[in-house]
Each structure stands twice: as structure tokens, then as C-alpha cells.
Amino acid sequence: MPLRDHHQIVSVDDHLVEHPRVWQDRLPEKFREAGPRIVEQDGKHMWVYDGQTFPTVGLNAVAGKPPEEWGMDPVRYEDMIPGCYDPKARVADMDLDGVQSALCFPSFPGFAGGTFHRAQDKELALLCVKAWNDFYIDEWCATAPERYVPLAILPTWDIDACVSEAKRVAAKGARTVSFPDSPVPLGLPSFHSDHWDPLWQVCSDAHLPVSLHFGSGSYVPGFSFSSVKPVPGELVAPDAPFAVAITLFSSNLMWTTVDLLFSGKLQQFPQLQFSLAEGGIGWVPYILERSDYVWERHRYYQSIDFDARPSDLFREHFWGCFIDDEHGCKNRHEIGIDRIMLEIDFPHSDSNWPNSRKRAAEVLAEVPDDECALIVEENARRMLNFPRVSTPEPALAR
Amino acid sequence: MPLRDHHQIVSVDDHLVEHPRVWQDRLPEKFREAGPRIVEQDGKHMWVYDGQTFPTVGLNAVAGKPPEEWGMDPVRYEDMIPGCYDPKARVADMDLDGVQSALCFPSFPGFAGGTFHRAQDKELALLCVKAWNDFYIDEWCATAPERYVPLAILPTWDIDACVSEAKRVAAKGARTVSFPDSPVPLGLPSFHSDHWDPLWQVCSDAHLPVSLHFGSGSYVPGFSFSSVKPVPGELVAPDAPFAVAITLFSSNLMWTTVDLLFSGKLQQFPQLQFSLAEGGIGWVPYILERSDYVWERHRYYQSIDFDARPSDLFREHFWGCFIDDEHGCKNRHEIGIDRIMLEIDFPHSDSNWPNSRKRAAEVLAEVPDDECALIVEENARRMLNFPRVSTPEPALAR
Numbered sequence: 012m013p014l015r016d017h018h019q020i021v022s023v024d025d026h027l028v029e030h031p032r033v034w035q036d037r038l039p040e041k042f043r044e045a046g047p048r049i050v051e052q053d054g055k056h057m058w059v060y061d062g063q064t065f066p067t068v069g070l071n072a073v074a075g076k077p078p079e080e081w082g083m084d085p086v087r088y089e090d091m092i093p094g095c096y097d098p099k100a101r102v103a104d105m106d107l108d109g110v111q112s113a114l115c116f117p118s119f120p121g122f123a124g125g126t127f128h129r130a131q132d133k134e135l136a137l138l139c140v141k142a143w144n145d146f147y148i149d150e151w152c153a154t155a156p157e158r159y160v161p162l163a164i165l166p167t168w169d170i171d172a173c174v175s176e177a178k179r180v181a182a183k184g185a186r187t188v189s190f191p192d193s194p195v196p197l198g199l200p201s202f203h204s205d206h207w208d209p210l211w212q213v214c215s216d217a218h219l220p221v222s223l224h225f226g227s228g229s230y231v232p233g234f235s236f237s238s239v240k241p242v243p244g245e246l247v248a249p250d251a252p253f254a255v256a257i258t259l260f261s262s263n264l265m266w267t268t269v270d271l272l273f274s275g276k277l278q279q280f281p282q283l284q285f286s287l288a289e290g291g292i293g294w295v296p297y298i299l300e301r302s303d304y305v306w307e308r309h310r311y312y313q314s315i316d317f318d319a320r321p322s323d324l325f326r327e328h329f330w331g332c333f334i335d336d337e338h339g340c341k342n343r344h345e346i347g348i349d350r351i352m353l354e355i356d357f358p359h360s361d362s363n364w365p366n367s368r369k370r371a372a373e374v375l376a377e378v379p380d381d382e383c384a385l386i387v388e389e390n391a392r393r394m395l396n397f398p399r400v401s402t403p404e405p406a407l408a409r
Numbered sequence: 410m411p412l413r414d415h416h417q418i419v420s421v422d423d424h425l426v427e428h429p430r431v432w433q434d435r436l437p438e439k440f441r442e443a444g445p446r447i448v449e450q451d452g453k454h455m456w457v458y459d460g461q462t463f464p465t466v467g468l469n470a471v472a473g474k475p476p477e478e479w480g481m482d483p484v485r486y487e488d489m490i491p492g493c494y495d496p497k498a499r500v501a502d503m504d505l506d507g508v509q510s511a512l513c514f515p516s517f518p519g520f521a522g523g524t525f526h527r528a529q530d531k532e533l534a535l536l537c538v539k540a541w542n543d544f545y546i547d548e549w550c551a552t553a554p555e556r557y558v559p560l561a562i563l564p565t566w567d568i569d570a571c572v573s574e575a576k577r578v579a580a581k582g583a584r585t586v587s588f589p590d591s592p593v594p595l596g597l598p599s600f601h602s603d604h605w606d607p608l609w610q611v612c613s614d615a616h617l618p619v620s621l622h623f624g625s626g627s628y629v630p631g632f633s634f635s636s637v638k639p640v641p642g643e644l645v646a647p648d649a650p651f652a653v654a655i656t657l658f659s660s661n662l663m664w665t666t667v668d669l670l671f672s673g674k675l676q677q678f679p680q681l682q683f684s685l686a687e688g689g690i691g692w693v694p695y696i697l698e699r700s701d702y703v704w705e706r707h708r709y710y711q712s713i714d715f716d717a718r719p720s721d722l723f724r725e726h727f728w729g730c731f732i733d734d735e736h737g738c739k740n741r742h743e744i745g746i747d748r749i750m751l752e753i754d755f756p757h758s759d760s761n762w763p764n765s766r767k768r769a770a771e772v773l774a775e776v777p778d779d780e781c782a783l784i785v786e787e788n789a790r791r792m793l794n795f796p797r798v799s800t801p802e803p804a805l806a807r
Contacts, residue, residue, distance in 0.1 A: 082710045193632035201633050203648040234591035234628070234664050235599050250601040251668065252711040258667045258696070258703045262660050266632050269656045270649065293698060296736040297691030298656070304733060305656045308758060312480045313650035335702060338694040338743065345736065360706060 013383045014372040019111035019399065021160075021391035023332050024224065024288040024354035027115040027151065028072055028095040029143070031056075031088075037142035042135050046142075047119060056087045058119050060139075061130040071118055074104070074358030081360060083253070095358045098154040105158065109368025110355055111388075112397070114160040115151070116189060116224055116288070117143055123189040123227035124164035128197055133168065140166045144180050152184075157400050161185045162222065165210075167199060174209050181217035186395040187286065188214065190221045191228035192263045193270065202270045211280045220284035220330070220394050223267055225260040232259040257360075264290035265298050268329065272302055272321040275314075277328045284394060285329050289354060289361070292331040292339030295346045299325055326350060330394050334361055340374055348382050352391045411781045412770040417509035417797065419558070419789035421730050422622065422686040422752035425513040425549065426470055426493040427541070429454075429486075435540035440533050444540075445517060454485045456517050458537075459528040469516055472502070472756030479758060481651065493756045496552040503556065507766025508753055509786075510795070512558040513549065514587060514622055514686070515541055521587040521625035522562035526595055531566065538564045542578050550582075555798050559583045560620065563608075565597060572607045579615035584793040585684065586612065588619045589626035590661045591668065600668045609678045618682035618728070618792050621665055623658040630657040655758075662688035663696050666727065670700055670719040673712075675726045682792060683727050687752060687759070690729040690737030693744045697723055724748060728792050732759055738772055746780050750789045 031049035038046040047060040058065040066084075072091040073081050088096065094104035105113060116122045120143055127136040144163040152159040163180035165188055166172040177188055191197055200206035214221055235251030264287045271277060271285060302321035310317055325347070332352040333339050343351055353371060356362040363370040375383050392398055429447035436444040445458040456463040464482075470489040471479050486494065492502035503511060514520045518541055525534040542561040550557040561578035563586055564570040575586055589595055598604035612619055633649030662685045669675060669683060700719035708715055723745070730750040731737050741749055751769060754760040761768040773781050790796055 078706050079709045081707070195632040201649060203633060228632075230632070232664065234593040234626075234668055235601060250712075251599060252671050252707075252713050254703050254707045254711055254713055255667050255671050257707060258671075258700050259664060261699070262663055265660055266630065266657060269653050270632055273650050273653050273656075291695065291699065293695030294692055297689065297695070297734075300691060300734070300736050301659070301689065302656050304759075305652050308476045309479070309650075309652045309655060311477045313652055314648075315650050315652055336695070336698065338698050338740070342736070342740075361702075 013375050013378050013380055014368070014387065015380065015383070018384055018387050020109060020353055020355070020368060020371065020387045021112040021395075021397065022110055022355035022357075023114050023160075023222070023286060023330075023352045023391050023395070025113040025115045025357045026071065026118060026359055027098075027101070027147070028067065028091060028118045028358075029120075029146070030096045033146045034139060034142050037145060038135075038138055042138060045132065045135055046139060054087070060126070061132065061135075065119065065126070067118070072358050073360050074362060074364045092358070098151045098159065101357075102155050102158055104357065104364065107365045108355065108357070110357075112158050112160055113355065113357065114162055114187065114222070114395070115147065116162065116222075117147070117164060120164055121227060121229070122224040122288075123191045124167060125191065125197065125227065125229050127164075128167045136168075137166050137172060140164055140176065141179075144176070144185070148180065148183055148185060160187070160395055160397050162187050162189055164189050167191060167194065167197065170206060170209060174213050177210060177213045177217070177219065181213070181219055185219065186397055187220045187222045189227060190223060192223045192225055192267050193228040193230060196228045196230040202267070202276065203274045207276075208279070211276060211283050215280045215282035218282070218396055220286050222286045222288050223264065224288035225263045225290055228263070230263055231256050232262045261290045261294060265294055268298060268325070269302060271328070272324050273306075273315060275316060277324045278316055278319055283328060286352075286394060287329060287331050289356060290331060291336045292333045292346055292351055293336045293342070295325075295331055295339065296342050299345070330390065335363065335370060335374060337374060340378065343378070343382070343386075348385055349390060351386050352394070353387045411773050411776050411778055412766070412785065413778065413781070416782055416785050418507060418751055418753070418766060418769065418785045419510040419793075419795065420508055420753035420755075421512050421558075421620070421684060421728075421750045421789050421793070423511040423513045423755045424469065424516060424757055425496075425499070425545070426465065426489060426516045426756075427518075427544070428494045431544045432537060432540050435543060436533075436536055440536060443530065443533055444537060452485070453482075458524070459530065459533075463517065463524070465516070470756050471758045472760060472762045476758075490756070496549045496557065499755075500553050500556055502755065502762065505763045506753065506755070508755075510556050510558055511753065511755065512560055512585065512620070512793070513545065514560065514620075515545070515562060518562060519625060519627070520622040520686075521589045522565060523589065523595065523625065523627050525562075526565045534566075535564050535570055538562055538574065539577075542574070542583070546578065546581055546583060558585070558793055558795050560585050560587055562587050565589060565592065565595065568604060568607060572611050575608060575611045575615070575617065579611070579617055583617065584795055585618045585620045587625060588621060590621045590623055590665050591626040591628060594626045594628040600665070600674065601672045605674075606677070609674060609681050613678045613680035616680075616794055618684050620684045620686050621662065622686035623661045623688055626661070628661055629654050630660045659688045659692060663692055666696060666723070667700060669726070670722050671704075671713060673714060675722045676714055676717055681726060684750075684792060685727060685729050687754060688729060689734045690731045690744055690749055691734045691740070693723075693729055693737065694740050697743070728788065733761065733768060733772060735772060738776065741776070741780070741784075746783055747788060749784050750792070751785045
């Protein structure tokens with residue numbers, strides 16, 4: 012049994028659904044009406060913010076429901092299990108699932124704050140970013156500091172504000188920042204630009220790995236969805252099932268990885284670390300082999316570092332994670348055994364809750380004990396600087 | 410030595426550069442001035458057609474040059490080795506390379522005729538499509554029928570004309586048609602639409618596999634290139650090296666594969682076959698595992714076939730190929746040993762010419778003899794209905 016009782020699962024990708032008072036409890040009075048608040052529309056709970064209405068998509072809170080009942084329609088809070096939005100109930104759900112610690116990404120703000128990035132009133136948007144960070148770190152994580160890993164979002168539209176907020180959250184205990192999987196679809200400079208250098212400096216100095224969650228840059232992959240030409244914003248193939256995009260989401264992170272490997276930024280910031288959240292790992296061996304192949308042949312006529320082989324850069328700067336990736340797990344040594352982590356994805360549809368630990372044990376059945384420890388716990392604790400609190404008995408022995 | 414002398418390499422992805430008279434020799438007199446012709450500009454050879462000037466990009470004819478001399482600048486015919494544009498010289502180059510047969514995609518027309526798809530004068534464009542097909546089948550392939558596999562492009566803008574041309578070229582010996590890796594970036598209906606059904610019917614009836622070459626739909630992958638929002642047509646990250654796009658080209662074919670697997674068309678046309686040209690194979694195990702995972706969980710609320718598992722559909726309808734894909738080769742049984750082929754990519758920059766056979770022997774060093782025969786020769790001959798001409802002695806024993 013390679014997944015032993017003393018192995019604590021530290022998940023690097025989970026999600027929370029914000030309760031209705033996250034912003035109403037924190038915004039100055041003059042912004043409360045304009046700030047995010049929950050209204051009832053046609054019997055559904057919807058967010059209202061910045062003159063727009065946003066559904067609480069049902070597919071993002073399916074934990075506890077059989078696949079036959081999943082759907083994209085908006086839902087009410089009562090339709091979700093309380094662990095979606097209540098940190099105490101979540102701990103009970105994690106206990107049931109055999110999971111020790113969770114790193115939760117936002118829902119309404121988008122995985123990296125894209126909702127606030129797109130908003131009109133930037134003074135309010137900055138306050139909303141700070142309010143979410145305060146909510147997650149001071150309210151949610153504080154209920155069980157050993158069980159939740161503090162993460163923060165950033166005001167991506169303003170590099171100076173990004174730097175200030177990154178310093179502020181680092182000082183109050185954040186262990187990682189969530190950043191768009193690519194800034195380009197948000198209209199921002201790419202990873203190749205010097206624009207982000209001051210942020211990479213702070214992240215390097217403060218030991219803040221950058222969590223890149225697929226979709227956090229608002230880009231939907233696949234030829235059949237709205238991100239592809241010729242008419243941006245239009246669903247180009249209304250007959251394509253959304254399952255195509257769900258299958259392909261990791262291609263965002265393939266693109267991101269290759270952008271960063273050829274950007275020169277990893278050499279410029281030797282301490283900078285990137286976590287590929289919800290990207291899977293089974294594609295990594297192919298992409299590294301291909302990156303090296305192209306680097307060998309095409310670095311002569313372009314601005315490309317002659318000395319740093321892309322696959323070496325990957326193993327010094329990237330961390331991958333998976334839920335249920337048998338091919339990736341089998342090829343773990345081509346990826347780097349000290350660079351692979353587990354994710355649970357509660358309460359989203361990829362999650363195996365309440366059988367995450369059981370399923371992980373199946374996927375890791377052929378993996379030796381010491382490698383298992385790295386994958387389910389030690390790599391994540393090292394990346395996040397989130398050490399185990401020593402206890403006489405393992406908290407989750409089962 | 411697993412690659413034996415009697416194994417003939419049949420490559421399913423090579424390229425030719427059209428000589429200056431391909432269209433001038435074939436178009437009716439009234440269209441000759443407007444049809445594609447070569448002019449000299451600043452000492453370079455350029456195509457003029459449809460009111461525009463097109464370079465003959467140097468990177469597309471690098472065979473025989475060391476990587477230190479590669480570049481994206483236009484070139485003159487004299488800068489290329491004759492095997493780029495002369496079928497007799499090409500046979501000598503293939504002999505030197507240890508390759509028996511080649512399937513050549515067009516250059517000036519785009520891999521699937523995109524240049525003609527975008528042209529204003531559609532009467533001329535249709536004649537240009539037919540002229541290329543006649544040139545390749547009647548002039549190029551006819552010089553050495555055992556060495557060249559006939560392929561045809563289609564007038565993609567008109568489904569009725571597509572059907573007529575597919576029937577015409579099938580009757581004159583075409584073994585495959587080249588089709589855009591996705592029609593969507595060309596402004597055409599997606600693979601999910603019924604629009605293409607008449608073409609799939611002809612391809613099924615005539616045993617014409619559909620060759621999908623990456624980039625043939627004009628889409629450049631990656632967050633840093635012109636195909637990504639927010640401003641279509643603009644290079645969004647001018648500081649990104651083109652090596653990023655070269656590394657990622659196969660993500661086009663990942664998208665295409667998943668579109669087709671969830672389209673229902675493979676069940677509707679049980680004989681329909683797709684060849685993923687220049688896509689590599691190392692990503693296939695991950696994509697199939699991921700497709701099955703999503704299919705297991707997400708088929709309840711969408712229009713998705715309940716009975717056909719995506720990975721089963723892949724092994725009945727798709728063919729992959731590779732040049733130098735160690736990860737893919739190692740995992741060949743997860744892909745399907747009877748579905749993998751070799752490509753040479755002459756005279757492009759991925760090619761190992763004149764060491765293609767030598768390199769293939771290295772990549773296949775651990776592969777048993779019978780599997781080797783499938784990969785380098787028999788699978789391609791079966792897909793293309795291009796049987797070996799029996800000779801007392803192998804033509805290419807070396």
C-alpha cells in the first residue's frame with residue numbers, strides 16, 4: 012500500500028465559493044451598493060457587480076452530486092453542500108476525503124481576479140481584490156491554519172499595485188499568488204515582456220511561487236470556442252459540446268509553459284517558481300522533448316538563450332499537479348519526481364470527492380513509498396513553504 | 410538492428426516547393442497574369458497572386474543547410490537544393506536519405522490550399538486548386554510513381570466544389586486529401602457541423618483518408634501570436650521568439666483530435682480516416698486518457714454519444730506520425746501500434762535529412778522488428794492504399 016496512513020495529502024488546487032457577505036462586510040460604505048452582492052433572480056442566486064449579473068455556475072459546485080445531475084445552469088446556495096462556502100464544513104468534507112490541506116482559488120473573482128480586471132471602476136476593483144485576500148487569509152484560512160494554504164489574487168491591471176499587494180499579502184502570510192495563465196487574452200503584456208519584472212522580483216524575494224490556474228487568463232481553448240478567430244467573442248461552433256473545452260483546458264498551460272521556457276525570465280529570476288494548477292502532467296514529457304528539439308535547432312536566428320536547455324529550466328522553475336493522470340504518473344521520472352504534486356479540485360467536476368484519497372491510492376499503487384510521500388505531501392509543502400505541524404499522532408490516519 | 414534493410418520508409422509528411430511555371434503552364438490565358446507567378450524583388454524570388462506578394466520563406470527550404478544558417482527571410486530558388494522543387498532531384502535526395510516514398514504537401518498554396526481560400530477571385534482560385542492537383546499528380550508523382558504518394562487540395566470555400574474535386578482527384582489516383590486542421594479560423598463551419606458531410610461521404614466511399622497538417626487552417630498556436638485575442642491580426646507579443654509557435658504547433662492537432670472525437674462524425678462515417686500530419690505522437694496518450702475522463706463524467710448534460718469511448722474512436726479513425734519523438738515511441742502501445750507512421754518533413758527544419766534513416770534507426774532501436782515494419786512502412790501503405798511494388802531485391806538496401 013504505497014499511500015500510507017502517515018502521508019498527509021496537501022492539495023495545490025481547490026476552490027471555494029464566496030459567501031454573500033465577503034465584500035459587503037469589507038468594502039467602505041460608499042462602495043457597498045456597487046460592490047459584489049448576491050440577489051435572487053428567477054429563484055437563482057446571482058452576483059451583481061459593476062452593472063453586470065454573474066451566475067453561480069452549478070458545474071463549479073458539484074461535490075456530492077452524481078454526474079447525471081451536473082449542469083451549467085446557475086444554482087442557489089442551498090443547492091451546494093456547505094463545504095463549498097463554509098470553511099468549517101469544508102474541514103469536515105476534507106476529513107471525509109482523507110485530505111489534510113487545501114489551497115483554495117476564488118470563484119466569483121475568477122481564478123486570478125479576472126472579474127476585477129475587467130471592471131470599470133478601478134478604485135472599487137482594487138478594494139475588491141484586497142477584500143478577497145483579507146477574506147481568504149483572515150477569515151477562511153484562520154479557521155484552520157494547518158488545513159488551508161493562504162493564496163492571494165492581484166490587481167493585474169496595475170503593475171505598481173500588483174507589487175504593493177504582493178508585498179502586503181506576503182507580510183500577512185500568503186504562500187502563493189494566483190496569476191493569469193497568460194496575461195495576453197486580458198489585453199496585458201505577455202510573459203516575454205519586461206512589464207512584469209517588478210512583480211517577479213517581489214515573488215522571488217518573498218518566496219512566493221506563482222500559481223497559474225488554467226483558464227485564469229479568461230482564454231477558452233479549442234477551435235470551437237469564443238477565443239478563436241475570426242470573430243472574437245462569438246461562439247464559433249455552437250454545436251460543439253463544452254466537453255471539448257474541458258478536455259483541452261491543459262493546452263493553456265502547455266502554451267504558458269513554453270512561453271516561459273523561451274522568455275529568458277527564468278534565467279533573469281533564478282528563484283522564481285511557477286505552479287501549473289489543474290493542468291495535469293501527462294503532457295509534460297512530450298512538451299519538454301519538443302522544446303529541447305526546437306531549442307537545439309532554432310536558437311541561432313532568434314533571441315534565445317544558448318546555454319539554458321528548456322527541460323532543465325522546467326525542472327528548476329515549474330511544479331505540476333494531477334488528479335487522475337495515469338500516463339503522467341507512469342512517466343513521473345521524465346517530469347521530475349520532486350516537481351509533481353496532487354490536487355483535489357473540490358468542489359469542481361474533476362474532483363473524486365469523497366473518494367480522493369482512495370483514488371489517489373489506486374493511481375499511486377505502483378509508486379514506491381518515498382516517491383509517494385513527495386507527490387502527495389512533501390513537494391507541495393516545499394513549494395509553498397508550508398511545513399507540517401508535528402503531532403504525536405497523524406491527524407488523518409485511516 | 411530493428412530497422413532492417415528490407416524496411417522501406419514511407420513518409421506521410423513531406424513538402425515540395427512549386428517551380429515558377431506550375432500555374433502559368435496550366436491556367437487559361439486570360440488568368441495567367443492574375444494567376445500565381447514568380448517575380449524578382451530586391452534580389453529575392455517572390456510569388457505574386459491576387460494583388461498580393463508572398464515570400465518563399467527560407468525556413469521552408471532548409472534541407473542541406475546547417476541550423477546556424479536558417480532564417481525566416483525570403484530566398485531565391487538558387488538558394489535551395491534542387492530537390493525542393495525538382496522531382497527527379499528529390500528522388501536522389503530520398504535515396505541519399507534512405508527513404509522510399511514521400512507524401513508531399515504544397516508550399517505556396519498553404520498545406521491545405523488556404524492561399525486560394527482567402528483569394529478574391531473564386532473562379533481563378535478554383536482553377537488554381539485544380540492546377541496544383543494536376544501538377545502534383547500528373548507531373549511530380551508521374552516522374553516516379555512508386556516514390557510519390559498522390560495528394561490533393563480542395564476548394565474549401567465551396568462544399569459542392571470540394572465534393573466534385575475530391576471525386577475528380579480520386580479518379581485520377583489521389584490517395585489522400587489535405588484539409589485544414591480546423592476550418593474555423595478560415596471562417597468555415599467547424600467539424601461539429603453537418604456542412605462537411607457530403608465531403609466525408611466521398612472520402613469514405615473513395616477510401617481517401619483526410620490529411621490534417623498542423624497549421625493548414627492558418628491558425629498559429631500560443632498566447633504570443635496573432636491568433637489570440639484581444640486584437641486579431643496583431644502580433645500580440647512581438648518580443649516572443651517564433652520558436653514558441655514551432656514548439657506548440659502540435660497543439661493545433663490536439664484541438665482537432667478532441668473536436669473530432671466529440672463531434673459524432675466518426676460514428677456517422679465509420680470508414681472515415683484522419684491522418685495527423687507533423688503532429689508528433691507523444692501527446693496522444695495524455696489526450697486520450699483526458700478525453701475518456703471527461704467523457705465518463707460530462708456526457709450526461711451535453712449532446713455526446715453515450716456508447717463510443719473517445720480512445721476507441723481514436724484507434725479506429727486516426728493515424729499519427731512522428732520524426733523524432735522518443736516519448737511517443739516508448740509509449741507506442743498506448744497510442745496503437747497499427748496507427749503510428751513515420752514522417753520525414755523534407756525540406757523543412759524538423760527534418761533530419763540526409764540522416765533520416767539513421768535517426769529513425771536510433772529512435773526505433775528498442776522496437777521489435779514487426780512493430781518497426783508497421784511504423785516505417787506498413788501502416789502508411791495500409792492507410793494510403795499504396796502497396797509495395799514487388800521487386801526481387803529491396804530498392805533501398807543499404
